[in-house]
Amino acid sequence: METISNNLHPTPPAHQRTLSASADQPEGLRPAFPAHQRYWNEYVKEIADDRYFYERSCIRQTFFPGSEAAFLKILRDELGKDIRDEVNQHTCTGIGYHSDIVPLETTMTIVARLFSLMTEAGYKNYVPSCVTSFGVFSEIVHKWEEQPALLEKTRELLFKATGREFEIPENIAHPSDIIYKFRNELKDKMKYRLVNRYTGRPLKVVDHIGCHYAKIFPEKGIGKAEFPHVLAGMVESWGGEVVDYPERRHCCGFGFRQYIIQENRGYSIANSKKKFESMEPYEPDFIVSNCPGCTMFLDKWQYVIAEMEHKTYDKEGYGIPSLTYEEMAGLLLGYDPWTLGLQLHQVQVEHLLDKIGIEYDPDDKYRAADGSLLPSPEKPNNLQV
Amino acid sequence: MPEFGFSISKGRTIDFDLLDSARTAALEGDDSGLIKCMDCGTCTATCSAGAFSDFSIRKIHTMFRRGQYDGVAEALSKCMLCGKCTLVCPRSVNLRHAIIRMRQTLRTSVPDDDDLRHYLNVL
Numbered sequence: 001m002e003t004i005s006n007n008l009h010p011t012p013p014a015h016q017r018t019l020s021a022s023a024d025q026p027e028g029l030r031p032a033f034p035a036h037q038r039y040w041n042e043y044v045k046e047i048a049d050d051r052y053f054y055e056r057s058c059i060r061q062t063f064f065p066g067s068e069a070a071f072l073k074i075l076r077d078e079l080g081k082d083i084r085d086e087v088n089q090h091t092c093t094g095i096g097y098h099s100d101i102v103p104l105e106t107t108m109t110i111v112a113r114l115f116s117l118m119t120e121a122g123y124k125n126y127v128p129s130c131v132t133s134f135g136v137f138s139e140i141v142h143k144w145e146e147q148p149a150l151l152e153k154t155r156e157l158l159f160k161a162t163g164r165e166f167e168i169p170e171n172i173a174h175p176s177d178i179i180y181k182f183r184n185e186l187k188d189k190m191k192y193r194l195v196n197r198y199t200g201r202p203l204k205v206v207d208h209i210g211c212h213y214a215k216i217f218p219e220k221g222i223g224k225a226e227f228p229h230v231l232a233g234m235v236e237s238w239g240g241e242v243v244d245y246p247e248r249r250h251c252c253g254f255g256f257r258q259y260i261i262q263e264n265r266g267y268s269i270a271n272s273k274k275k276f277e278s279m280e281p282y283e284p285d286f287i288v289s290n291c292p293g294c295t296m297f298l299d300k301w302q303y304v305i306a307e308m309e310h311k312t313y314d315k316e317g318y319g320i321p322s323l324t325y326e327e328m329a330g331l332l333l334g335y336d337p338w339t340l341g342l343q344l345h346q347v348q349v350e351h352l353l354d355k356i357g358i359e360y361d362p363d364d365k366y367r368a369a370d371g372s373l374l375p376s377p378e379k380p381n382n383l384q385v
Numbered sequence: 386m387p388e389f390g391f392s393i394s395k396g397r398t399i400d401f402d403l404l405d406s407a408r409t410a411a412l413e414g415d416d417s418g419l420i421k422c423m424d425c426g427t428c429t430a431t432c433s434a435g436a437f438s439d440f441s442i443r444k445i446h447t448m449f450r451r452g453q454y455d456g457v458a459e460a461l462s463k464c465m466l467c468g469k470c471t472l473v474c475p476r477s478v479n480l481r482h483a484i485i486r487m488r489q490t491l492r493t494s495v496p497d498d499d500d501l502r503h504y505l506n507v508l
Contacts, residue, residue, distance in 0.1 A: 262390045262391055263390070263391055264391070265389075265390075265391040266391040266392050266393050266394040267394045269391075269393050269394075270393055270394040270395070270396055273393060273396075274396060274398070304389060305393070307386050307387060307389075308386065308389070308392065308393060309393070381386065
């Protein structure tokens with residue numbers, strides 16, 4: 001296991017550079033590293049090097065069906081890592097847990113069963129695909145560390161129910177952490193860069209970090225909750241430019257209690273709308289997120305707002321494409337956009353592909369695996385496709 | 386448009402660029418002592434009109450300070466100017482006077498709004 005050190009962060013983000021060491025400090029009292037590097041060390045986290053146990057998300061395979069496959073392909077084929085895609089895995093209960101439908105004891109026991117699958121397979125580094133799962137695992141492990149009696153009770157409950165035993169992972173990292181860790185290795189393999197081929201300028205990218213990634217346990221996220229750098233680091237390394245707009249840290253509105261009840265969804269969409277209005281003047285080329293809910297809502301709410309208020313947040317009326325970080329990485333590595341599942345997004349991506357210069361066949365957009373053509377989806381009333 | 390079963394909630398953000406600070410300044414610059422208000426709500430608790438309607442002096446004052454005037458004129462028309470709020474105020478704010486000043490401020494600031502004028506001329 002290796003700690004992400006300053007070797008991978010030769011230059012901290014601009015907002016950290018203002019905290020530099022005082023040059024007029026006597027030499028004997030001067031620290032070994034400049035202050036900005038010492039401060040930034042508090043904002044990094046441990047990420048395992050290899051041998052990962054992957055846990056899939058409940059909803060990502062529906063909304064972004066190519067993302068998880070792309071992550072596994074990147075790790076195995078591009079980086080040569082060992083990652084296990086366990087067939088017996090199941091939910092972490094995250095949605096039910098945060099909606100007060102599933103009690104804590106049940107969640108802890110189900111988390112314990114997932115850990116037992118990892119232990120049985122001989123792995124120690126847990127990688128949950130979903131940001132909510134990442135938050136649940138971080139929270140449960142923290143509870144067990146603080147209250148060993150809860151851990152013992154969970155071990156007992158799991159053994160009584162299933163006869164299984166488990167070990168707590170040595171390292172829990174989100175897949176976006178791993179892509180961030182190896183972003184420079186991936187950069188060397190990439191076919192495209194985040195550059196507008198018509199203007200030669202970096203693409204303007206809105207990065208959105210899921211709330212459960214670093215707002216619950218700040219130390220679990222790269223850059224903590226204050227300076228989340230996990231997606232910004234990828235964008236900057238791969239040639240793009242991050243848009244630092246006023247509502248950058250605002251929630252997308254996915255919060256389980258809002259969207260589960262249909263009548264409450266007006267509150268949910270209001271959060272996304274606030275973000276869209278804030279980012280609109282910066283004319284971003286696309287949005288990238290590391291959370292299933294954020295990517296989905298920042299994509300599909302654009303359609304709902306266009307239907308309800310006849311408003312889109314780009315100049316041409318197509319909307320702002322909303323991608324996962326695996327889709328972004330996959331596109332730049334030269335993977336086929338339709339194999340990545342980009343045709344399933346609400347805001348269509350052809351304009352973005354053209355800007356980057358990515359080759360694609362429009363005729364294959366709705367072609368099934370057996371070569372037959374699937375019916376095209378119905379067109380929205382106001383959002384251009 | 387498809388039937389979504391919900392609508393977009395209105396934002397609760399207070400946009401200072403849209404805030405009409407002149408009305409608020411006119412209110413706090415008078416001699417009612419409203420600037421001393423600590424939002425305790427005693428005025429609202431003792432209000433006769435508040436017992437029979439949703440009239441709330443505390444809420445109206447808060448909306449004025451935020452520059453949010455929607456519905457304020459209608460709410461102000463419910464006050465009977467009995468003055469009980471002034472008697473109980475721990476900061477000795479002359480709330481009866483403040484309400485009259487609020488009505489005057491709205492009346493002069495929105496001269497073209499007939500509905501508003503109608504409400505403000507009641508009592």
